[in-house]
Amino acid sequence: MPQVKIIAKNFMDMVASLPAMKLDKLYENAFICEAILRSLPPLAKKYVLQMLYIDVPVPAKSMEEWVVADGFSKHKVAIDRLIQLRVLTEIVDRKKETTYKLNSTFQINLQKHIVYGWCLTQIDYRDDLLIGYCSGVLPREPMPSNITVRLPSLEDLEAYATEQWECFLLHLISSTQAERTTNFSSSMMKVFQRGLLSQRDKEAPRLTESGFQFLLMDTNAQLWYIIREYITNSEERGVDSANLISFLLELSFHVTGEAYNSNTLTDFQRNAIKDLADLGLVKLQQGRKESWFIPTKLATNLSISLSDSSSRKQGFVVVETNFRIYAYSTSKLHCEILRLFSRIEYQLPNLIVGAITKESLYDAFENGITAEQIISFLQQNAHPRVAERIPSVPENVTDQIRLWESDLNRIEMTPAHLYDEFPSRDVFEAACDFAREYGGMLWDDSKQMRLVVKADILMQMREFLRSQKQ
Amino acid sequence: MLLFLVIFDSVIADDVSLLMVLVDTNPFFWSTTNNALSFSKFLSHVLAFLNSTLLLNQLNQVVVIATGFNSCDYVYDSSSNSVAPNQRTERLLQKLEEFVIKDEQLSKEESADGIGSSLLSGSLSMALCYIQRVFRSGPLHPQPRILCLHGSPDGPQQYVAIMNAIFSAQRSMVPIDSCVIGAQHSAFLQQASYITGGVYLKPQQLDGLFQYLATVFATDLHSRNFLQLPKPVGVDFRASCFCHKNTIDMGYICSVCLSIFCKHHKKCSTCGSVFGQAQTNAPSTSKQKRKSPDT
16 A cells, blocks of 8 residues: 655644644744744634734634635634644633634734834844844844955855755765765765665665655755755754754745854854755855855745745756757756656757657656656746747647556556356356445356456455355 | 655735735825824834735735825835835835925925815826736736725815726726725725725724724735625715816716716817707707717
8 A cells, every 4th residue: 555645735834743832932933923924824814913912812703703604614724723833722711612812922923023023223222132022024134245255146146056956966866976975964865865765785776756756846845855854853963853943944034145144043053054055045155254154045935835936946848749858957957857757868068858758758657757747847847938838848748648657557456356157147146246236346247157356355255155055 | 655745836825915005195184183093103003004914925015105195106115125124114204204295395386275185096096007017027926906095085176087097996906995094984985995896994993093904904815705894885976077076966977978067068078079958958959969079
């Protein structure tokens, strides 16, 4: 039986699964409150805002009056999510009336954000406590530009992030191909590779089915997968996962491309940021005296749910109706990915040319990649020139890919049992009826009195035939 | 064997909004002593509301347009990168002050009697222009809506311009929400919200303005399908005549261009059609009445 594993869709699912104690502690950080609020379903956000300045518990009945009849299911989802994240506390009083109250730490933090969020200048900076709470917009001040020199432009930074990430991926799937090594320890890499690669004795590691699927996901989904492994593994490295989550969330509120002083980090954060630099989330730079880190787009997108389409990169693949693929890319990783399901014919400095063939697709299907995944990869990475066209991948190609896949699924195997040499037609017919009743009938031949039933109902059949004999 | 089930939201999250806030800065309205709410208090409510809108979604966008007595102007745009997030309030207040001073200089030339109306038609058009630009920016744009925070009485002389703006908003499916903070209901805004499917509300307790704003006007277009929002009670559909800008119950309408007049005219001032006698006369003259314009 295939083991189905649902990936926590984003950060918030992971946050929601934290124990109550840790969750309450997380809410002391204003950024986490903000990130949590933004991750909620629209209706839930609305409720939080509406209840922000209500200090008494709100009866469940009056909340139900806020929605129209059609919206009741959405209302339920919103309330459940709020309770799951411990933003709302459910109180049942003596009269068995349910009331809801906002988590007070959460409430105070958001109130402060709304009131002071904009007017930092009016707050006395000498008061440390106030800074802690009220710097609601930026977690830390960027460094002045006269100290930091050689700051990369936004394009350079994005190129850096992509390069770093692809290097990591290449390292992940085949450590021999990567030109540079990452400073992740090999045990850390093993953790990341778990589930993606399988290694038999003395053989080179092979990508597993889920490893192939991983490569076809978009960057944000891949990043999230790695970060999730990184967080779940953190306890083993002696790092508190709640601390790590709150640091990652905080990081996502920094401004892309600004430099932040590394002195502001705690020891644990300084260690973590080195790992994050390897993933391309931040760029580390060293000045004459100070050192600083610059968050990239990958970091600031972390707290947004996976599929924020605005963060999607430009595509590079053109598929023609004659099944040829032109990929305008210099990346080795892209080449490796295309090789998963197509035959690479030749490679120019900035162009990879290949063809989708029946053989290459059969290899892909054998490795557990589905036609839908290939098609969606081609569509998501379509070159801007063809992306405007509908469909961006020619219909005959997508149809053929699906057909070739269904070719492989033409035969369905079911364990079964064959019965023949029935003593009489009556017994045969009774047996047929019995099998039909149990939904286990696969095939019957009434002339020669032969019958095939599913293996599942073997026991019942045996019982039945025995009773028929008597 | 491991199977991954990654659930994708295929489109951009459906509660991303572009909120155009039109703030009434008419000094004649704010200086009236019977206001329950001072301008500074009003601003603090509005700033908190803008803050909370930006808090709800990182892709949310807020644009503030000041509706003055003689002019109107953009005073804040959250999408412009030039403003650091922690200087927003400063910038907004500074721009607003500059605007009010400029607006005052313009008004010295003519003297107004009583509370004049502010230039709602101008700021509505500016908001719609901005929205059109957003629409053309690409397939993934936030869902726009307009919120009028209005206190000054209606200016009948703006009737045609405002109605045109309303119909253009209706065509581009942009709801106009109105929050009336003045003493009287606004017939223009009632019609605007009614026609465009927005919400019209005249808060009873003005010192709790933020709660009204957060409860009613912070609702994104997606959630409006599921929430109970204030329903229009009665809408004043009366029109203003084109000749004297009076609000009238009954009047004359040009059969060619539908212009409205309070008195019978010989010729339509808008399209130039020549009218016959008024309807009270004998029906024999009706043929003359349909005469088409020469142009």
